Amino acid sequence: MIQGPVLLSLQVPPQATSATALFLVTFEALSGALQYWLAGGTNVQYAMYINVLAALASVVEVRAVSWAVRRFQRHSLVVMLLAGVAAVFLVVLPVLDAWVIWQSVEDGTFRLPLGQFAHKAVSGYTLL
Secondary structure (H helix, E strand, O other): OOHHHHHHHOOOOHHHHHHHHHHHHHHHHHHHHHHHHHOOOOOHHHHHHHHHHHHHHHHHHHHHHHHHHHHHOOOHHHHHHHHHHHHHHHHHHHHHHHHHHHHHHHHOOOOOOOHHHHOOEEOOEEOO
């Protein structure tokens, strides 16, 4: 998220900035997914479904952005699109997380995410 504005401030063209950001995000996501898979935490069928869905969505997105840049002759649309997506997720993700936490509190299944510390016995009693 930091490299995009930095590259733009260094007068790197928006297309190169977008391509660099895409490469870095892809590399980081691939390494994280590989680590998760090696640890045995991946449902491969679900991962393949999401992979195909994401590939189709990216093709649609690339075509739509290319069409908009050609139509309006404004390369800043790429930057505005990235900023818009970041702004939407800045609002949506905390709201969804709060809703999930609220639901788990109402269901009585909420536990603090303290990992193994929440389950260890200390002086004969458990922390949670």
